[in-house]
Amino acid sequence: MSLSLADIEAGAERLKGQAFETPLLEFEALNDRMGLRVLLKAETLQRVGAFKFRGAYNRLVQLTPDERARGVVAFSSGNHAQGVALAARLLGISALIVMPRDAPAVKVAATQGYGAEVRFYDRLTDSREAIAAEIASQRGSVVVPAFDDLHIMAGQGTVGLEMVAQARALGVELDLVAAPISGGGLLAGLATAIKGLSPDTAMVGVEPEGFDDTRRSLQAGERLVLKPTGRSLCDSLESPFPGVLTFPILQQTVSDVALVSDREVTDAMRYGFSTLKLVVEPGGVAALAALLAGKIDVTGRKVMALVLSGGNVDPEQFAQVLRHEI
């Protein structure tokens, strides 16, 4: 059982009138700097400020009436939380989200703002999976995974359908597409959509330093579980392992995984501010950071696209970035 282009096209039908078709933006300063056309898929402008709404809605809208009545549970550092919370609100489903106590305040507030109940856990001492499983069994609720689920991946893959169509409307084919990797749901969905429509497009993933579980797993040929020794600025990309369902798709489709440092991420956030006029969160800017840092090989490429996957960042953190304090 794997993900197909048809699954993603069916997801796109379900998302019609629910998710936005976000713009595919182009900036000459970026083209000039990189020496090729770079198209930016601004999922920062998606509902909830991140692509995660797509997968969450595609999952929740397929629950049975009985499942809907029993509510949903999810765990997430923030963007999946918001996606599930909003999708649940739209569908009249109650949602409980298990979030780390140190999640960005803006993500917690938005999740609660969409009407979800938030239960906090401690990253160091608690197992969020265990907490979520316990609540789910008490309430009979469905657990909505952040990435390891075909409907979630199919929803995220709709980003790729739009990218290919929008690029073709500009009269171009995409030579390469890059996106950040946490558990791999976005990249697995994207790759399935894009390879399905445009088999010659190269797919590149980007991980933060210290959370290079997917790169290592791809090198090893098997899923490895990382033991993180620190935090990344990219709070949304800290998954220590690729998914059971996402990994085989990444194995078949991804040609390279680049790693970015916190410094490269803050440089890219400042570039987003001053040149693109876009607010992009640390994890959301990872693919752009890798490109700007010369870590994505664009030799011989004419047109590439990348996903700016989220824009949910605390104002204080963004001010620190603007002032070069981090």
Add this chain to the structure above:
Amino acid sequence: MSLSLADIEAGAERLKGQAFETPLLEFEALNDRMGLRVLLKAETLQRVGAFKFRGAYNRLVQLTPDERARGVVAFSSGNHAQGVALAARLLGISALIVMPRDAPAVKVAATQGYGAEVRFYDRLTDSREAIAAEIASQRGSVVVPAFDDLHIMAGQGTVGLEMVAQARALGVELDLVAAPISGGGLLAGLATAIKGLSPDTAMVGVEPEGFDDTRRSLQAGERLVLKPTGRSLCDSLESPFPGVLTFPILQQTVSDVALVSDREVTDAMRYGFSTLKLVVEPGGVAALAALLAGKIDVTGRKVMALVLSGGNVDPEQFAQVLRHEI
């Protein structure tokens, strides 16, 4: 001699492949807050980060070979400067821009980055018009006005053509359109385009407090020249008078002018950051600020649009806004 819809349509032809068609964005949080659909024309994503490129290119591309050879001169606090500088570079014309010494550093650097020569003047003691006129006569250069010019207005008016077409692609008509006013070039162009295509759409202008020259002039029925007693945070909206050519158009088309305080502007910049994920400069956010502050009467309206006219803001100033320091 006034501006016609045909002039703007001809401008749009000249701008094809030069200016971007910027997205018309929608955010449910904003719709929910205001109780109607609010479509945002993101000219922050235009080349040079502001709508000003449109008018400047439409003006410069119509210079004769002889005029092009003698170069152009302009004066501007920043966005027109960048528009002229980039248009001149694209057309192989040399450009000299007279800018206030206290213009935002990001605007000065970008203007120079596009290859223009910058001459500074002192807001308090120098006359920028006199400096520009003297240079123009020495060099035989054409002075490119910031707003009081039919080709400039026609270029800015292309924003309006796109807004109407993009709204219709969403299946809606615009009941009301709001935009900031400095000298009135954007609003005069917009109003001509929009009233030409959609006569029932109400046009509303927004000025910063202390620079309400257009509102007072409309009330008086004649162009008044203000004596500013202070500065506004909206560095791009500090014109002390409406234009000779813009004013009669505004008289015929504008139903209301709202005024916004610096505090309302910073509130709207923070809203832009946290909810829209967009970087908008103080002057560029004025229309949104007026809407959020309840200063635009939307009673009975179902769909409105407004222009986010520019995103060129110094990182330090933006950090201060995020930290509520201003």
